[in-house]
């Protein structure tokens with residue numbers, strides 16, 4: 001039964017390889033596409049650009065973090 005064992009192991013290795021490729025390279029989800037297409041906004045304090053979904057807004061201005069939101073716009077920016 002040597003041939004049967006050989007085919008058995010080939011099937012196991014092929015299945016494991018297929019599964020490994022699926023885990024290491026997952027298919028693109030619609031959510032990722034929307035996140036990458038999100039408009040970028042500029043932090044009013046430090047000027048860094050970040051996706052609007054991750055930004056905090058206050059008084060029509062965007063901030064990259066809660067700390068910068070509390071510190072407000074950069075002095076002299078206006």
Ligand SMILES: [Zn+2]
Nearest residue numbers: 043046064068
């Ligand atoms: Zn900032």
